[in-house]
Amino acid sequence: EKMELSGHVTSLPLWSLLSQKGTIIICFVLGSSLLWLLPSYVRLRHVPGPFLASLTNLPRLLWVYNNDAGDKHTVLHRKYGPLVRFGPNMLSVSAPSEIGTIYDIHGKFPKSDFYRVLSFYVKGNAIPGLFATQDRRIHNLLRRPIAGIYSMTNLMSYEPMIDSTIHCFFEQLDQRFVQTSQVCELDVWLQLFAFDVIGSITFSKRLGFLEQGRDIDRIMENSWRYFRVAAVISQMPWLDYIWTKNPILQRLRKAKTNPIVAFASARRKERAIEAEKGSDVIDTDNEKGVQRLKNKDFLTRFLEVESRDPATPPWAVSAWSTSNITAGSDTTAILLRTIFYNLLKHPHSLAKLRQEIDITPGLDTELVTWTQSLTLPYLGACIKEAGRVHPPLGLPYERVVPPEGATICGQRIPGGTVVGMSPWATHRDYDTFGTDSDLWRPERWIEANESKRRQMENALLTFGAGNRSCIGKHISFLEISKLLPSLVRKFDVRLPLLFSFRLAILKSLE
Numbered sequence: 001e002k003m004e005l006s007g008h009v010t011s012l013p014l015w016s017l018l019s020q021k022g023t024i025i026i027c028f029v030l031g032s033s034l035l036w037l038l039p040s041y042v043r044l045r046h047v048p049g050p051f052l053a054s055l056t057n058l059p060r061l062l063w064v065y066n067n068d069a070g071d072k073h074t075v076l077h078r079k080y081g082p083l084v085r086f087g088p089n090m091l092s093v094s095a096p097s098e099i100g101t102i103y104d105i106h107g108k109f110p111k112s113d114f115y116r117v118l119s120f121y122v123k124g125n126a127i128p129g130l131f132a133t134q135d136r137r138i139h140n141l142l143r144r145p146i147a148g149i150y151s152m153t154n155l156m157s158y159e160p161m162i163d164s165t166i167h168c169f170f171e172q173l174d175q176r177f178v179q180t181s182q183v184c185e186l187d188v189w190l191q192l193f194a195f196d197v198i199g200s201i202t203f204s205k206r207l208g209f210l211e212q213g214r215d216i217d218r219i220m221e222n223s224w225r226y227f228r229v230a231a232v233i234s235q236m237p238w239l240d241y242i243w244t245k246n247p248i249l250q251r252l253r254k255a256k257t258n259p260i261v262a263f264a265s266a267r268r269k270e271r272a273i274e275a276e277k278g279s280d281v282i283d284t285d286n287e288k289g290v291q292r293l294k295n296k297d298f299l300t301r302f303l304e305v306e307s308r309d310p311a312t313p314p315w316a317v318s319a320w321s322t323s324n325i326t327a328g329s330d331t332t333a334i335l336l337r338t339i340f341y342n343l344l345k346h347p348h349s350l351a352k353l354r355q356e357i358d359i360t361p362g363l364d365t366e367l368v369t370w371t372q373s374l375t376l377p378y379l380g381a382c383i384k385e386a387g388r389v390h391p392p393l394g395l396p397y398e399r400v401v402p403p404e405g406a407t408i409c410g411q412r413i414p415g416g417t418v419v420g421m422s423p424w425a426t427h428r429d430y431d432t433f434g435t436d437s438d439l440w441r442p443e444r445w446i447e448a449n450e451s452k453r454r455q456m457e458n459a460l461l462t463f464g465a466g467n468r469s470c471i472g473k474h475i476s477f478l479e480i481s482k483l484l485p486s487l488v489r490k491f492d493v494r495l496p497l498l499f500s501f502r503l504a505i506l507k508s509l510e
């Protein structure tokens with residue numbers, strides 16, 4: 001009897017347990033979800049990709065959350081081809097031939113809402129920034145007047161400030177690690193260096209990370225936390241309205257100013273006071289006595305632009321100075337870490353670099369100069385290879401297809417679709433970089449003939465492309481090209497016996 005009863009109960013259909021009202025509600029929710037999802041599913045159904053990704057952005061959010069988005073993107077492109085559906089309205093592209101279309105010099109494809117998530121807020125209000133703005137007019141207003149300040153021709157004027165920071169870095173390494181035989185957390189120190197260099201070239205004032213040997217005002221920690229959350233949320237930008245940029249929550253939360261913004265505005269106030277006093281602006285913090293008037297820092301140049309051009313909005317100087325730190329410090333630190341990680345992991349590369357430095361004539365100055373660094377081809381190859389295997393900005397740089405639509409990888413893509421090139425996947429394109437593209441091999445840049453080298457260079461997205469490409473690319477090259485050979489020449493850097501790639505043993509070679 002019991003058996004019969006239980007058999008009878010389990011054979012009842014589930015819906016019969018629900019009331020009629022419940023069934024209607026469930027049918028309504030399922031039906032309207034289907035009606036809502038169907039048009040967006042159909043719109044891009046001709047593009048291959050994981051089925052779930054055609055219905056929701058959740059998979060791509062989870063790839064970022066799980067810290068393996070770069071590898072995941074590469075695997076998906078290898079499986080589905082150069083054009084893959086990553087979300088209901090988001091396509092990822094890995095074919096280098098499409099770079100010129102998506103990132104054209106006129107900015108026909110504007111930045112997507114991915115970038116709204118990356119905007120900075122001060123006391124609850126968004127401040128327009130050169131990197132994150134989606135508005136073409138604001139972008140022109142911010143980029144045009146200062147582009148020349150970052151150009152190759154101005155580059156050497158920043159060398160004295162970088163030299164002074166490298167001196168400070170080496171002094172600290174010597175005192176704290178060489179003299180004491182302590183193991184150095186090289187990854188942390190490279191980040192401290194990158195933050196202080198940006199402070200010194202932007203304000204003639206280091207942020208003080210190196211002298212103190214630690215993060216100050218939790219700037220590095222905040223930056224890490226911020227990007228850790230923002231990267232995940234950027235995959236579903238509407239989430240940002242619920243949490244970070246929710247006007248109700250913002251009113252309830254204590255309004256906080258980002259410490260980087262606070263640092264930049266304090267430097268600007270100092271400068272205004274100095275100008276009032278008419279002081280000869282010699283930086284007292286800088287033990288090498290670099291004169292700001294002679295070797296103008298970025299702030300001096302930004303203020304000159306402001307006073308020259310009445311169209312400059314009042315918030316521009318702050319936006320420019322802040323974007324130097326936010327866009328230029330962590331990125332450079334990541335590239336430096338990638339280079340050292342790979343040099344230590346591949347000792348033959350480190351030996352080759354050291355040999356190049358030893359045999360190149362004229363490298364007898366205390367620090368390697370920018371001009372000297374240009375005579376070191378293996379150094380250049382290591383920098384390019386690091387940006388290729390581990391691009392510091394690892395997620396697709398998202399853009400919106402203009403209303404008239406576009407042809408991408410031979411497929412017609414409707415206007416309004418978000419497309420982005422995954423630098424990780426593009427940099428592993430077999431046709432361009434070879435079937436060993438997953439491996440660290442700086443030699444590929446030296447062995448290639450002129451046309452192959454140009455093909456590979458044109459496929460690099462490390463610094464972006466088109467009208468929104470990195471404005472600070474040369475500054476970054478300058479920092480790295482000076483620090484790397486100078487450090488390798490001065491110190492013997494090795495992994496400790498129980499090795500972790502975050503740690504290094506330093507010995508003086510002089």
Ligand code: HEM
Nearest residue numbers: 131324327328331332335392397463464468470471472476
């Ligand atoms: C290794 C170091 C660096 C890397 C890998 C890097 C990478 C990038 C990339 C990929 C973009 C374009 C992003 C996009 O299209 O969405 C970009 C833009 C930008 N970068 Fe860099 N960057 C580096 C260093 C710097 C430095 C040192 C500065 C400033 C001193 C800087 C300032 C900027 C700014 C202001 C933008 C926005 C430009 C615009 O939209 O017009 N970056 N960077």
